[in-house]
Amino acid sequence: MLTYVIRRILILIPMALIISFLVYLGLELTPGDAVSHMISPEMMASISAERLDALRVSLGLEQPFIVRYWIWLQGMLQGNFGYSTAGGVAIHAILADRLPATLELSAVALVFSTIFGCVLGVISALKRGSTTDNVLTVTGMLGVSIPEFFFGLVAILIFALKLQWLPVGGRLLPGYDSYWDHLPHVIMPALVLSIMMTAGVMRYARSSMLDALSKEYIKTARSKGLPEWRVNLLHGFRVALTPVIVLIGFRLPVLIGGSVIIEQVFQWPGVGSEFISAVRSQDYPLVMMIALLSVMAVLTASLLVDILTALIDPRVRLDK
């Protein structure tokens, strides 16, 4: 087990290198270079070619691609993520600003959807065919099929514009920075994101639970005279948990990458909305960095899922 984890982490290193290389290559293939981003087109026209070349040499841009990649990678490893071209701000400063907002929103949604999704899914499976199950199934299908932005807009329309209970969007108003001041702001986006995610977990937990309950060992457990809660939870849910863990695990990257759509709809200043504006303003270094972070988050999440699966299911052996 331990050797497997260590090996998986070691495998992560070459994968991360390859991905960083591809991302850097992608940046290289975009039109223009750092100089053309730094200088406005009007000025560019009035500057002589020699001065531009001198500028390129001073920035190290005359060196071959591989060498530049190597220098960039060294910078990365030392925590120097580069600078945003739209404003020259250090990328790590932007991320330090945006990540807490994304974490705040996603963590709430992830915890909420895991707990409620599992509970509702199990109830739905245990009361299969009942009114409760049917209502939950229909609601779940709606939750899975309605697009997030639509759900978000409807929520804004009702709770912010008609009822005026909650603010339309944003995270902090200027001058208000205590936690209680921004609590009203987080409620609606967190709930909308949670409900969307809960629906998926619920559907998944329900079918996985039904599958487990139809197994012969459930009958064995009953034949031993165990009480129903023990049969359902210890024998049914315990086995049904594995696929649910996988689903939740693959949602972990949301913690880093944020939900692009929800953040946009609610003007939430997280990584997701920053990503959109970076793409719009062709801020390639920033796009690249966020993409790289998201990929790393996915890789880490899949490692976590593997380890968790092995921990809860003894049939999964990782040593092979």
Next chain:
Amino acid sequence: MTQDQDVALSVKNLKTFFYTNKRCNKAVNGVSFDIKKGKTLCIVGESGCGKSVTASTIMQLLPTLSRIEEGEITYHSENGDIRIDQLERNGEKMRSIRGSEIAMIFQDPMTALNPVYTIGFQISESLKYHTDLTRTQYKTRAIELLRDMGISLPESRVDDYPHSYSGGMRQRAMIAMAMSCSPKILIADEPTTALDVTIQAQIFELMDTLKKEHGTAIMLITHDMGVVAELADEVAVMYMGNIVEAGTVDEVLRNPTHPYTRALLASIPVLGKGKHQDITAIPGSTPDPYDRPNGCQFADRCAYRIDACDVMPEETQIGRTHRVMCWRHEEVGANAAE
């Protein structure tokens, strides 16, 4: 049938029906038998004849869309009779009988054990709910049980998960689990169907030992006549939800008086008779359970069919223990004796 001291469980005119899409499947349609202490009752019959449903009914382990329509299941416990059919399905009383008084082992040990718990844990679950043992004693008892069931190195195997057990070992572990609280009755639902022949013999030997040592009454469901001849004290032959013939092993196997029993026996290949022996298969197939014939259920496939068979034959007691449901049992019996 006389009620005597030796009866552990008696079933009278039991009817279990399944309801699907507003149709009714009379899976068990009026079955009566006794399970006697320290004896083995074999229930034989082809697939779908109601053997397993009978077993599940006794344990109250039926699926939701089925119910006991009629009849009595009486468990003669040391503290007086208990009417199992009147107990709530997963109620406290029923749960206290399951596992401790009546235990069950299933057809496929590959799926009957929970894959995410150790064998020791699954055995101790029974102990937890039915005995006064303490947590530390569970393991000692589990090891003891596994050793009794012939599992080598039980001290280390007790902490293993089912997937590292072989099929035969899993069934031994299942039996260990079932026997953990010394039940009075053990119901075995085709316990060896999923195992290979050499392991089958070992499992049956184990069950026979348990019967002799603990006086456990065994209800063994099988479709293997060889097993019946080997293990059974009494036999009940089921067809389409009815017991068509029942009696002691000698009565039923040596002197079958129901055409179905005869046909079953004639369809078994005999070792040593060579490749070219005649095996008589039973013609046709079982009727659709939703569209049953009116009279005798076997009539359409029966060589002895007469007009009277359009009416369900009554059960005839032809010996003290031997009973049969056939209008022409006398002729069939006479033919068998030839």
